[in-house]
Amino acid sequence: MPATSQTLTAERILEATEEVLRRHGPAKATMVDVARALGVSHGSVYRHFRTKAALREAVTKRWLDRTSEALAGIVAEERDPEDRLRDWLRALFDAKRRKAGDDPELFATYMVLTGESGEAVPDHIADLTAQLTRIIEAGAEAGVFVTADPARTARGVFQASGRFHDPCYAPEWAQPGIEEDFEAVVDLLVRGLRR
Amino acid sequence: MPATSQTLTAERILEATEEVLRRHGPAKATMVDVARALGVSHGSVYRHFRTKAALREAVTKRWLDRTSEALAGIVAEERDPEDRLRDWLRALFDAKRRKAGDDPELFATYMVLTGESGEAVPDHIADLTAQLTRIIEAGAEAGVFVTADPARTARGVFQASGRFHDPCYAPEWAQPGIEEDFEAVVDLLVRGLRR
Structure with a gap:
């Protein structure tokens, strides 16, 4: 119509x-x-x-925002920060893996678009690390996490878990053993944050 | 001649x-x-x-082995395991960054070769995680690291530090802030290993 x-x-x-x-x-x-x-x-x-560039940037941003919006709920919950951190990393991995696996052609298309976009990807990473920072701050306030600088620690957690959300690893996400690898990395990071 | x-x-x-x-x-x-x-x-x-494929595989393996051989010395030392782990991750990052930065054309060439190689890259990753496993075992024996499964933990440490050795991140290695990012990730991982 x-x-x-x-x-x-x-x-x-x-x-x-x-x-x-x-x-x-x-x-x-x-x-x-x-x-x-x-x-x-x-x-x-x-x-x-x-412009065509503005349209493509906006559709890319919309695609990326769908992931950050889905995770925002976990940040806002009033639960144990360690559980929220684990759930958030799991939800991020699941969301990215679903995007890559359910519609591989659209995923490949968005990989081209994110490559040509100016601010959409850095903004997306900033959104996600800001969410992580809030969870880590909540853990520090509750006395369960230790950090001298929650934003820096959040950036560390985000980068250290990159294998499970960075699209350059998408071909790995369907490999056997990926679940064990994910658990091993998350366990190390959670232990590294604990008081 | x-x-x-x-x-x-x-x-x-x-x-x-x-x-x-x-x-x-x-x-x-x-x-x-x-x-x-x-x-x-x-x-x-x-x-x-x-065959041409055998020659290309052998030269790729030789290039990758130069890195693992340079790191083997740190594994063999009789020093504090935490210091050895930090030095090993630093030496790996430095070696990869040097390869990418000092001779970008040869690096790009080897990226093509590793993409077409059969076993060279998985063998290289197995060599490196075996080295890491030895350091983590030494730490567990000395009572400074906690791990239920040193090989699995080593794989976790290797993957969590991927941003600082996986060639898909080579463009990031010359960016400002990369040193702080490296330190944040290594600190988290070392804390995660400590008893």
């Missing part, structure tokens, strides 16, 4: 952009491709996104 | 192969290229390496 100018929101354009990417790969998703998919003029798309 | 059949050792062929790779990139280093560089017939090269 064609979108009228009235109903054409940024979110609707981004949904259509992802669908164009899913069907036709990273070379597509120009303003014209997206306008055609929505049945509107490309001028209507330009009113929301001024 | 042309090599005679008498003086043509496997090591001499591998040196010449690396030189061919350095000058002409990963597409080169066929038997004929190497034979020409040595001034011998390609039959002489075939007597040492039966």
Whole structure:
């Protein structure tokens, strides 16, 4: 069903952009491709996104934000910080692995887009380490974690667990033994944080 | 100076192969290229390496072994296991960073070769984690480290420090802040190992 100018929101354009990417790969998703998919003029798309680069950056950000939004709930819970840390790392691993495994073509497409994006990936990493910092601060306040600098420690935990969320390791995530590897790394990190 | 059949050792062929790779990139280093560089017939090269794949695998293994051999000395020392662990992780990071930074073209060439190699990379990772296992065992015997399974813990330490030795992170190794990141990860891991 064609979108009228009235109903054409940024979110609707981004949904259509992802669908164009899913069907036709990273070379597509120009303003014209997206306008055609929505049945509107490309001028209507330009009113929301001024350039093709801005559209691609926005759809990439939306894709990455889906992961950080799913994890934010764990940060906000009032539970044992060690349990929250373990659950958060597990949820991050599961979310990334699902993205890579359930729709490998869309994942590969987004790998191209994140490679060309300016701020979407650094912003995403900053969001995630800020979430980790809050959990580590909660642990320090509760006297269960030791850290001189929660933000620096959070960055360390994020980097040390990279094998289980950094897309450069996506081919490993379906290998046998990955669960044991994940547990070994998380155990080491949790022990390293404990008072 | 042309090599005679008498003086043509496997090591001499591998040196010449690396030189061919350095000058002409990963597409080169066929038997004929190497034979020409040595001034011998390609039959002489075939007597040492039966296929182009075997030659490329051997030169890749030699390149990787240079790193593990440099680290073996730290494993053999009779010193505090925690200091040895820190020094070993530092030496691994420094060795990989030097390889990537001092001769980026040769590094890129070897990235192509490790991608096509069969066993060279898994063998290299097995060598390195076996070295780490020995340090962790020494720490457990001395009562300074806690581990239920030194090999599994070693694998965890190796993977958790991947940002500082896995070539997929080579572009990060020259970034500002990398030293602080390295220290934060190593501190977490050492704390996680301590009794």
